[in-house]
Amino acid sequence: MSPIETGLIAFVLLFGLILLRLPIAFSMGLVAFCGFAYLRSPEAAFAKLANIAFDTISSFTFGVLPLFILMAHVIFQSGMGRDLYEVAAKWLGHQRGGLAMATVGGCAGFAAVSASSVATVSTMGLVSLPEMRKYRYSPALATGSIAAGGTIGSLIPPSGMLIVLGLLTELSISKLFLAGLVPGILEAIFYMATIFLLCSWRPALGPPGRRYSWAERFSSLKVVGEVVLLMALVLGGLVGGLFTPTEAGAVGASGALAFALIRKRLTVAKFKAAIVATLKTTGFLYAIFIGAFMMTSFMTATGIPAAISESIVELDVAPLLAILAIFLIYLLLGAVLDTTGMMALTVPVFFPVAQALGFEGIWFAIIIIRAMEIALITPPIGMAVYLVKSVAPDVPVGTIFRGITPFLAADFLLVMLLLFVPGIITFLPNWLS
Template sequence: MSDFMIGVGGLLAMFGLMVFRMPVGMAMLAAGYFGTMLISGGRSANAMFVTEAFSATSNYNLTVIPLFILMGNIASVAGFSSRLYEAAFAWVGWLRGGLASASILGCAAFAAVSGSSVATAVTIGKVALPEMKRFGYSDALATGAIAAGGTLGFLIPPSTGFVLYAILTEESIGQLFMAGILPGLLLTLLFMAAVGLMTFIDPKAGPRGEWVPMAKRMMALLRAFPLLIVIVVSIGGIYLGVFTPVEAAGVGAGLVILMALAMRKLEWRAFKQAITATVGTTAMLYLIIIGASVLNPFLALTYVPATLGEAMTSAGLGPYGVLMLIILAYLVLGMFMDGLAMLVVTTPIFFPIITGMGFDPIWFGVIAVIVIEMGMITPPVGLNVFVVKSVAQDVPMATIFRGVIPFWIAMAVGLLAIIVFPQIALIIPQAMFQ
């Protein structure tokens, strides 16, 4: 059997293991390790496993992951996340569909703390869904808004997706974080526009909330102000060059802990809960990184990425035709795979093709993350849909999937805008290094 066929067989075996519910990191690790053993022998496979695993986990830049996850978990258990939603509700809740728009704004704000799509959807969903139910919102609009808004946690910095992409491609985490700001704001506005259109067509789907006087709006904003300060300090510090991303994560986590202690919002049991959740999520992400670090050298040995790249570039489709093929592949994979798994599996294959076509690697990172976001709300898997289902257990899955369709279309519009106008993603990171 040729090395190329061993590579193809290894990828098929990896996907098969994922179908049988093996953890993503372990499936990649098994495919990479045993595939290398078939090609180069057991000694080479052992040496590769040890060196790659140590090299991946000892990467200083990965420290940003547990620190930002800790920041989001502390903010959640201390109740800061509900303050973000309350502030958004006070300012836009009185509009038609305002509670859904407030949920999206709350997701966008909390995304800038947590860096996790799942955490964003769960945290804001627990606060927002009961309120929308109380005001008579349709189940489709309420759950669709939370599922779509939660995906912003994968795009708005600090994004774990950008951290993994940066590690895999050796790009700058800081530049990727900055590249996600304007696209994140664009998607937030498009989601709110989708809510406006849906409630214009069917006013009963999202009735107006209560009118909030200006004094109460300012009070709600003041209550959310401490966490907004943390967001501005950590992300603004990266932009101004005051902090590296790792330092910004440490400063942000430290500030959130100090605020929670000063405001007596952090009990010992809640603190232990946040630490435990942080360790569990970090361990899962590190396992994925180790698996990817073992899988990628195996794929390089089999020439699968190079062969696929040659086939795509020789098809005569041109750069944007190849880009559309890659996006289509992401959309198909997104129907069945977890977003992080898809990112670590496909980046080593698609990244050389993209750079060979002359596309900006930072720009492509944003494109990849947005398409993966779309996969998070695409049936039959749609991870964020299942997350929202766990919060809204009385709502059928079909209703939630129906509710996310307008937001999926809004994401497609945003993706097209960033492809046509790359500066939406590149203007801020380019300004950082002028």
């Protein structure tokens, strides 16, 4: 049996294990280990696994993960999400659909410091949904804005997904942060414009909320001063070359702890919860990385990534059509895999293909991040929908999906813009270079 045939059989077995609901890290590691043992020898497979595990866990570069994760959980426990939503609500809530816009704005701000889409959806769901219900918002618009807004966290730096993708592809994390900034802001603007158009067409969907005085609005900005300072420290230091991504994570985690303690928002119990959650998330991600790197080594040994790249180039199809096909594959994979699993499984295959087609790695990274986040709100699965369902158990899943539909249309327009105007993504990172 040829190496390529071995690799194809391994992929079939891998998807079988995933469909059986085995952890993806274990599935990738097991299939790659057995495949490597078949192609080389059991001794070579054991040596490869040991080297990958040691190099991953002992790497200084990978230290960026637990530090940014700790920052995210400290911010989550300290209640900054509520503060950000309240500021956005005071500035936007008096308009039609204003509270839904405030939810999107709060999601963008909270994502900028929490680095987690899951934390963003959970926090904003608990904070904004009661307020929108108070003013009799349409359940579809209310829940749809929370689910869609939560996906902004993938692009607004310091995004956890951008960090993971940077580690998988060896792209500059600083450049990925800059590349995601403008698309993330555009996404928030597109979502707010969608809400504005919906509520202009049907005002009953989002009645106006309370109007605050200008003094109250400007006074509320004091609350988010820490968030702005924390972002400036992390991103400014990275862009200015003052410290590495790992050091930026340390600055972010230390800053989040300091602000939480100064504002007396962090009890011993909350700090313990943040540490435990950080350890769990970090352990999960390290296991994913070890499995992914083992799978990458095995795939390279089979020659499948090179064969796929050569085949696509030889087909002489339009490069953008190939990218659209990859985009659709991510939407389909979103039905059975979480975003980390999708990245670990597909990046070793698709990233070389994009480079062979002549696309910039940074640009392709942002495109696939957006594809994975859209998959989180795409029927019939839409994992973010079920996160919203957990904080709004009385709202039918069908209603949430109906509320998401206009935001999916906005996503489609934004993706088309990013595909045909790549400079939106590449301008800032190229300027940094």
